[in-house]
Amino acid sequence: MIVRELHEHGSLSRSELGVRTGLTRSAIRVLIGELADLHLVNEGTSAALGTPGRPSSLVNPTPLGAVVLGMDVKVDSVDVAAVGLGGEILNQIRVERPRGRISVDRTVADLVDLVDRVWAITPGREALVGIGVAVAGLVRRSDGLVYNAPNLGWNEVPFGAQLSDALHATVPLAVANEADMAVLAEHRRGAAIQAEHVIYLSGEVGVGGGVIIDGRPLTGLAGYGGEVGHMPVNPNGIACRCGSYGCWETEIGEGALLLRAGHRPGGGQGEVDVVLEEVAAGVPEALNAVDNVGRWLGVGLAILVNVFDPEIVVLGGLLGRLHPYVLARVERELDRLALRAPRGLVRVVPSMLGTRASLLGAAELAFEPMLSDPLGWAGVRTAAIAASA
Amino acid sequence: MIVRELHEHGSLSRSELGVRTGLTRSAIRVLIGELADLHLVNEGTSAALGTPGRPSSLVNPTPLGAVVLGMDVKVDSVDVAAVGLGGEILNQIRVERPRGRISVDRTVADLVDLVDRVWAITPGREALVGIGVAVAGLVRRSDGLVYNAPNLGWNEVPFGAQLSDALHATVPLAVANEADMAVLAEHRRGAAIQAEHVIYLSGEVGVGGGVIIDGRPLTGLAGYGGEVGHMPVNPNGIACRCGSYGCWETEIGEGALLLRAGHRPGGGQGEVDVVLEEVAAGVPEALNAVDNVGRWLGVGLAILVNVFDPEIVVLGGLLGRLHPYVLARVERELDRLALRAPRGLVRVVPSMLGTRASLLGAAELAFEPMLSDPLGWAGVRTAAIAASA
Numbered sequence: 001m002i003v004r005e006l007h008e009h010g011s012l013s014r015s016e017l018g019v020r021t022g023l024t025r026s027a028i029r030v031l032i033g034e035l036a037d038l039h040l041v042n043e044g045t046s047a048a049l050g051t052p053g054r055p056s057s058l059v060n061p062t063p064l065g066a067v068v069l070g071m072d073v074k075v076d077s078v079d080v081a082a083v084g085l086g087g088e089i090l091n092q093i094r095v096e097r098p099r100g101r102i103s104v105d106r107t108v109a110d111l112v113d114l115v116d117r118v119w120a121i122t123p124g125r126e127a128l129v130g131i132g133v134a135v136a137g138l139v140r141r142s143d144g145l146v147y148n149a150p151n152l153g154w155n156e157v158p159f160g161a162q163l164s165d166a167l168h169a170t171v172p173l174a175v176a177n178e179a180d181m182a183v184l185a186e187h188r189r190g191a192a193i194q195a196e197h198v199i200y201l202s203g204e205v206g207v208g209g210g211v212i213i214d215g216r217p218l219t220g221l222a223g224y225g226g227e228v229g230h231m232p233v234n235p236n237g238i239a240c241r242c243g244s245y246g247c248w249e250t251e252i253g254e255g256a257l258l259l260r261a262g263h264r265p266g267g268g269q270g271e272v273d274v275v276l277e278e279v280a281a282g283v284p285e286a287l288n289a290v291d292n293v294g295r296w297l298g299v300g301l302a303i304l305v306n307v308f309d310p311e312i313v314v315l316g317g318l319l320g321r322l323h324p325y326v327l328a329r330v331e332r333e334l335d336r337l338a339l340r341a342p343r344g345l346v347r348v349v350p351s352m353l354g355t356r357a358s359l360l361g362a363a364e365l366a367f368e369p370m371l372s373d374p375l376g377w378a379g380v381r382t383a384a385i386a387a388s389a
Numbered sequence: 390m391i392v393r394e395l396h397e398h399g400s401l402s403r404s405e406l407g408v409r410t411g412l413t414r415s416a417i418r419v420l421i422g423e424l425a426d427l428h429l430v431n432e433g434t435s436a437a438l439g440t441p442g443r444p445s446s447l448v449n450p451t452p453l454g455a456v457v458l459g460m461d462v463k464v465d466s467v468d469v470a471a472v473g474l475g476g477e478i479l480n481q482i483r484v485e486r487p488r489g490r491i492s493v494d495r496t497v498a499d500l501v502d503l504v505d506r507v508w509a510i511t512p513g514r515e516a517l518v519g520i521g522v523a524v525a526g527l528v529r530r531s532d533g534l535v536y537n538a539p540n541l542g543w544n545e546v547p548f549g550a551q552l553s554d555a556l557h558a559t560v561p562l563a564v565a566n567e568a569d570m571a572v573l574a575e576h577r578r579g580a581a582i583q584a585e586h587v588i589y590l591s592g593e594v595g596v597g598g599g600v601i602i603d604g605r606p607l608t609g610l611a612g613y614g615g616e617v618g619h620m621p622v623n624p625n626g627i628a629c630r631c632g633s634y635g636c637w638e639t640e641i642g643e644g645a646l647l648l649r650a651g652h653r654p655g656g657g658q659g660e661v662d663v664v665l666e667e668v669a670a671g672v673p674e675a676l677n678a679v680d681n682v683g684r685w686l687g688v689g690l691a692i693l694v695n696v697f698d699p700e701i702v703v704l705g706g707l708l709g710r711l712h713p714y715v716l717a718r719v720e721r722e723l724d725r726l727a728l729r730a731p732r733g734l735v736r737v738v739p740s741m742l743g744t745r746a747s748l749l750g751a752a753e754l755a756f757e758p759m760l761s762d763p764l765g766w767a768g769v770r771t772a773a774i775a776a777s778a
Contacts (some may be wrong), residue, residue, distance in 0.1 A: 220698020
């Protein structure tokens with residue numbers, strides 16, 4: 001509990017730790033001693049400006065005491081970061097890749113290469129406790145099988161196993177959907193801190209979703225939960241890449257925006273920039289295209305507000321960029337379509353972590369096994385170091 | 390943990406209790422002794438037929454050791470039941486009431502009267518540990534305020550407080566949405582036992598929903614979650630009683646079925662019976678009306694399957710009765726509209742508990758405070774009995 005509190009909330013005084021964990025002063029003293037011996041926490045003083053009296057002693061997470069690798073496989077880039085306990089990014093390297101089908105082998109090789117480059121500039125490799133990978137696709141949590149990643153062209157790929165082998169990983173490696181990871185990061189360190197009921201929507205090429213309920217991530221039976229981008233919201237809608245019809249993504253995704261604005265649907269970020277410039281300049285077609293996104297964003301959010309009674313909806317990616325332009329229309333549709341009771345409780349805000357959200361969430365996922373049992377993990381690590389010495 | 394296991398699963402051997410709770414044999418022996426002294430559990434033997442060897446000793450929940458009142462306020466009836474530990478219904482009394490607006494005062498008076506009648510024939514009043522009430526409306530969990538119950542004509546009614554006062558309740562009284570209670574009961578004692586990801590749909594006049602995620606009920610921020618009946622599924626749909634448009638309920642509710650089948654929409658159960666007879670007789674209008682319900686049931690379930698990745702969908706009320714007639718169409722729509730990965734994992738089944746589901750769920754809710762702290766509760770009860778003696 002102590003390590004988790006410090007990891008999620010940063011430095012805390014002993015008395016704050018007591019309040020948060022319910023542990024007695026003496027229990028906290030003993031445990032902090034053990035955790036300090038394991039280099040997971042350290043104590044220091046903070047001389048808060050303007051606070052009279054002697055500086056209070058703070059317990060801090062030790063970033064290099066436990067390190068994870070977070071990875072993010074997006075449609076047009078891959079990222080690897082080493083993240084220390086407490087959430088500090090030690091080093092991050094990204095490579096852009098062309099959109100379109102990219103083989104699993106190529107992706108695994110890219111990630112292995114990035115990991116080597118990250119370790120070359122990062123200390124603390126022996127403190128590695130886990131690896132987390134976010135993928136733009138449907139992922140079975142139990143074994144990291146990517147059931148389907150349409151924008152990468154992957155189908156039923158044992159990605160987790162393949163990557164773990166290629167990395168010769170001796171720590172747990174977990175694979176998850178990118179939006180599920182983004183909502184985890186926004187919940188812990190971004191726009192949804194302190195909210196326990198959160199919906200996150202990402203808009204890249206596709207529209208992904210992640211949900212936090214009562215502070216816990218929604219995964220569903222196998223890990224396929226939260227796929228709100230494929231809710232069939234329009235019975236008269238067009239065919240979706242997923243094989244269905246009228247999915248939310250066909251109305252609020254990048255392709256829909258570009259097409260309605262008179263641009264090439266496959267144009268990517270650069271083409272979206274042009275549309276936003278046109279919106280600022282008042283070009284009617286662009287304004288109309290954005291308004292259509294706002295309308296359908298409101299329709300789908302009305303569904304989710306009635307289903308989840310959330311506190312906050314976080315818009316990421318393309319939808320985050322569109323937030324200022326669509327908010328009024330979204331609010332109007334929510335007023336019209338959502339039940340008054342839950343509607344009155346929800347706020348719609350842009351992402352705080354931006355394109356790094358899913359990478360940071362993957363790192364959070366990687367910390368989970370260690371956070372559930374820090375003392376056990378430290379023991380395993382010590383044994384491994386002794387064995388390799 | 391022991392009391393909860395026995396309450397939820399019924400009689401268990403000491404060794405089964407050990408496996409389920411992770412407690413040692415000696416800890417279980419001591420705790421069972423304490424709980425037996427408090428009349429919460431008892432031990433007996435079961436001579437299982439055909440099992441060689443001596444009969445094994447079983448630990449049983451003592452029904453009269455802890456009793457709750459479950460109540461169910463439906464659109465055309467109110468129910469009160471006394472339920473004993475382990476889930477046994479000791480006595481249940483229902484009164485039918487005409488549909489339409491019924492005042493809160495009248496409902497409270499009806500419930501108080503039913504409580505008196507139930508206690509008149511039920512022992513164990515001094516073992517009362519909680520009261521749970523299911524209401525066909527949106528309920529704020531924190532204080533039992535009924536925000537909105539359109540079929541009863543209630544708006545922002547402090548129903549929980551009023552009922553608690555009228556009953557001179559000395560135990561916790563909790564109010565919740567009826568479908569949220571039904572899914573709790575189907576999960577613990579009905580069609581969804583052992584499933585941890587469950588969606589329940591009720592169809593009376595309105596369409597209610599209840600959701601279990603990872604074994605835990607979805608309530609949302611204030612308790613308004615799970616209102617799937619008001620998902621706006623049809624952008625070209627008609628006005629709904631809730632003030633919105635194209636809600637799921639306007640396509641799969643009783644009114645939609647009756648209207649499409651050429652019957653009076655307000656006709657109630659009797660009129661639904663006639664439609665089902667017409668379906669059996671092959672009357673085209675009735676077949677068409679049922680098929681339309683099946684189609685839209687599939688559209689909405691495709692949304693929920695993609696959002697929740699559930700293991701089982703339980704259809705209750707009207708939708709449960711329609712299950713055999715609509716299942717093929719529902720499955721076809723799911724094949725067409727839901728993502729293949731979660732779609733392949735879900736089953737759509739009828740309710741097992743029928744019209745008693747929400748009543749039984751309300752009883753389960755009433756047991757919660759006691760189950761969280763049985764020894765504490767037993768102490769409170771003993772003190773109360775001593776004080777009244």
